[in-house]
Amino acid sequence: METAFLSNLLLVVDTGSMAEAARRVGVTPAAIAQQMSALERELGVALLTRSGRTVMPTEAGYRVIERARGLVADLAELKAHALEGEATGELRIGTITTALLSLLPDVLANFARAFPRAKLLIRAGTSMELYDTLQRGDLDVAICLHPAFALPKAYDWHLLREEPLVVLAPARLAGEDPHELLQREPFIRYDRTLGGGKQADQYLRAARIVPNELFELNSLMAIAMMVDRGLGVSLVPDIVSPMTSALSVVQLALPVRAEPRRFGMVWQRASPRARLIYGLMQCADEVIAASVVNGG
Template sequence: METDFLANLLLVVDSGSMAEAARRVGVTPAAVAQQIQSLERELGVPLLVRAGRTVIPTEAGHRVIERARGLVRELSELKAFALEGEASGELRIGTITTALLSLLPDALASFATAFPQAKVLIRAGTSMELYDTLQRGDLDVAVCLHPAFALPKAYDWHLLREEPIVVLAPARLAKDDPHELLRREPFIRYDRSLGGGKQADDYLRGAKIVPHELFELNSLMAIAMMVDRGLGVSLAPDIVSPLTAGLGIARIALPAKTEPRRFGVLWHRASPRGRLIAGFLRCADESVGAGQAGAQIR
């Protein structure tokens, strides 16, 4: 039985779609469907049924999936143990989009130089999605915001960067009062379902500011570009990215102290990929240090 087929079955179940599973592993939906059919022929039972636009496990499928998760994880760990001394193997990294578009490319460039035999698999998602995926054993490390709850003792956390909440405004408004800008200018809101967006919303409530809201979106890079184009101002974490370095925006400190957005690396202490994880942490720290050099709030 092909363990890759089992891994793709789990991906179909977790994503709810053969098309999405195929997109993530870089094959066609037809190829994934053939793999599932091959498993069904070998096991002698149907594993999935269609429910509208999604697929769900059959009763037999649920039983198989429960065992398959452990088998896939144990095989992956066995490979990692075998290759650990060779500084190779696969490192599965989950990341929030902000990190993917800022520090991660530089960190991965350094990592690839230090561990040329290692294969890296990257998945993007929200912090909570990444935490859940890490718990299931489908990721080795997550570059994410620190969870809003106490971490289990089985996990380790390494802080990479603290980002204060600042007012993002067109450069021509750099000397204006930040609260006045938030009250006067069109407002581009950072998604309130995300950590930094919640912090911004709490600040506005505390300061009794009701902005003239025109947009709400979940991409800090897109918000910075919209501010650069003069579409309004925003209240968001102060990110550092080469994608925003050339934009004409001012990052204005708030008059009241706020809790910064903290993001870093989360991993399981007992991971068999400890050597690769330690190497990735070193590379990420170096990238953060290089990115912060010269980055000052105006």
């Protein structure tokens, strides 16, 4: 019996859809359907039934799934046990760009000292791109925004930072009212397809502010540089980066509380690279703790 088929059975059940399960592992829905049929033939029972567009387990399916979760976890634990004590190999890290340009350099410096024999492969992307890549097994860990949906039980999440929305303005406007700046000054918008940009757009709508929009960009660093050049103001997550520390900009707290942007690490609980992942997490926590102590 293919253990990969059992893993995909659990994914079908967790997502409620063969099409969604196929999308997450990077195969066609027909391939997932064939795998499910192969499992049913081998076990001699029907495992799944359709209810509209949703796939549901049969009574026998529920019994199989209950055991399958343990089998899949045991296999992953066996792989991890085979590598126990080995702080070597390649760790594939996916990261959002703002983390790569702010938190991650110091984290990686600490990690390289702690695990000198480990090789790192780093890929940048949006949070959803990274999550999908993690699901396909092409990443070991993603540093990204928390998904807008509940994570499957097979995944772990560790919060790294909470970043409240702030008005980013030229330093000469430090004493101004944040809402008045958003209404009056040219507005540099953070890309609304990204998590922080969506939150900013929701805040503006709730506050009934219609800004004089100048640009829309998907780079927080580029936005900070444009604000520094006096091109306008922006509404962005309050990032901490050495790339912005030399800029003549100020972060103004909003008068109305907004949900912060949360980013952290997500990985498969039974990853064979668990020791390296936990090492990376510890390095990240140390860097963040040091930044708090130093007023970052």
